[in-house]
Each structure stands twice: as C-alpha cells, then as structure tokens.
Amino acid sequence: MNSVRFLYAALIATALIHGTYLISLFRRYRRLRQQMKDLGK
C-alpha cells in the first residue's frame, strides 16, 4: 500500500495548523504590546 504520501500530508497539515495559529498568536501579542506602549506614552 503506497500510503506514505498520506503520512506526509498529515505531517504537513499538522505543522501548518499549529504554525498558522502560533503566528496569529504572536501577531496578536505584538499588536497588544504596541498598544500598551502607545497607551503608556
């Protein structure tokens, strides 16, 4: 059974889902930190 490509697809999908979420979380953090700095001025 040539199923290795499904394993690779699952690995890539997992990495993409977690990667996308971590990037969005980091962007949210950066935006909030900037807002806090602006409020502190």
Added chain:
Amino acid sequence: MKRAFPILAVLTTLFVAYGFYLGLFVAPTERTMGEVQRIFYFHAPSGWTAFWLFFVNFIASVQFLASAKPSTQRAANWIVIAVGIAGAIAPFIPQVRQELPTGVYPGSVATTMLLLPVVYLLIGKYFPGRNLDALAVAAAEVGVVFCTVVLVTGPLWARPVWGIWWTWDLRLTSTLVLWLIYVSYLMLRRLTDNAQTPVLAAVLAVFGALDVPLVYFSIWFFRTQHPQPVIGGGGSLDPRMASVFWTNVAAFSCFGALVCWARYRVELMNRDVEEAHAVESLQDVGSSAGVEAKPAKRRSML
C-alpha cells in the same frame, strides 16, 4: 515567569521533535496498515490534548459561573468534592464494577474521579475572578486548534486504510460536533461585546463539555467504523508502540499547556488594553467634568 517561558518553549520544542522522531523512525511499522499508521502518533495525542483543554475550559466555566456569589462558590466546591468522592467509591461497588467496559479498571476510574475536585479547586485558587474567564477562552481556543488537527489527520489516515475520507459514524460525527460547539463558543466571544457575554459563553461551554465523554466513550459502547480502543478498553498495543504513544501524549500535552499559557497571557493583556482604553475615555469625559480616573495596572507578557 517571564524568563521561564523561552526556556520552557525550547524544552517543549525539543520534546515534541523527539516525539515525532520516535513516531516516524523508531516505532515499529504496523503490519496491515504500513507506514500510514504512524499518523496515530500525532492524531491520537492531539485528541487527548484537545480533550483535557476542553476539560480545563469546562472547569474554568463552572468556576466562573459559581463565583457569582460566595455562597454559590462554597456550595459548588462541596458538590464537586462530593461527586469526586462518590465517583471514586462507586467503581468498587460490585454492581457498578460489573457494568464497567472491558479494560476499564476501577482504580483508574477512581483516580480520574479524585482528580476532578483537585483540578477544580486548584483552578479556583490560582485563577481567581475574571482570570477564570480568560483561562476558559485560552483553553477553548487552543483546544479547537488541536481538535482541528484531529479532524484533518483522521481523514488522511482513513482514506488509504478504509478507502473513504469520512463516514458519519458516532466517533467522527461527535468529534465534528464537539469542534463546532467550541468554534461557536469562540465566535460568541468574538462577535458579541456586552457584560453578559462571559456568562453566556460559560453556559455554552458547560453544555459543550457534555459532548467530550460522548466522543471518548463512543468507541467503547458502540460499534463504529473508527477502531475500538487500543489503549485500555481491552485493546492491545505493542509495548514499543505504547511507549512511543505515551511519549507523544506527554509531548503534545506540554505543547498544549505552553500554548494555552501564552494565549492566557495574551488574553489578560487584551483585557488590560481594553480597560486602559476605557479609563482613557473616562479621563477624557472626567477632565471636562473635573473628575480624575485611575489608570489600570499593566501586566507584562509571559
């Protein structure tokens, strides 16, 4: 804590990488399914991580609802303790013991039930007041991410093994319903903005959590397309596979906890910013009326 985060992030990354290495290169190849069975080492641990994150969301939501009045909070604490003790004793009663599915041991049920009041009281102690709501949001959001991984990797495993991407059996459907419940929970939080939103979201979370045992036990009590349990439940897993599986469960749990922590801190920052904006606008109004508003105390990230 601010310094601990990068260290924990590096350690968790190494742990997850080690788990993947074990799953992809060290664990033996399954005889009938072949290489694709290795999806198991990140499909199932993602499911477990999603479950415990939804459990944290459930506990935080109950605590948040109960914290409305001190008397309600006290009553809820005692109810949870009573449920935990009763649940720990019940599996040892012969009539109840007979009803337990094959492979479910009274000791493991008792331990799980005793953990319930412990986790409940610890969350209440370390996340007081509005922080409970922030924890609930963080756990739900990260839980949805892990549940998405389960729903995406499941069909990728099913296609070469079952010959189909999806079937509407109880395990798969209840998992999809669970995901939809928590997505609607997050949408409720994002799209509504009034004082009642946290309460409504907490009520939805309590009802949503009822789906978690249905998802988990669906393969124990019903005949489904999804395989019967290989961990407990009378299933048998090669010891080398089991050790890799448990390593990955631990690695994914650490990763989930770390991301949940980061998301929790971001949520607190978000609330501080909103509060500061509100104070600023009050100051604007107050300055014209001669009243001074006190700025909110800021938190640092992580």
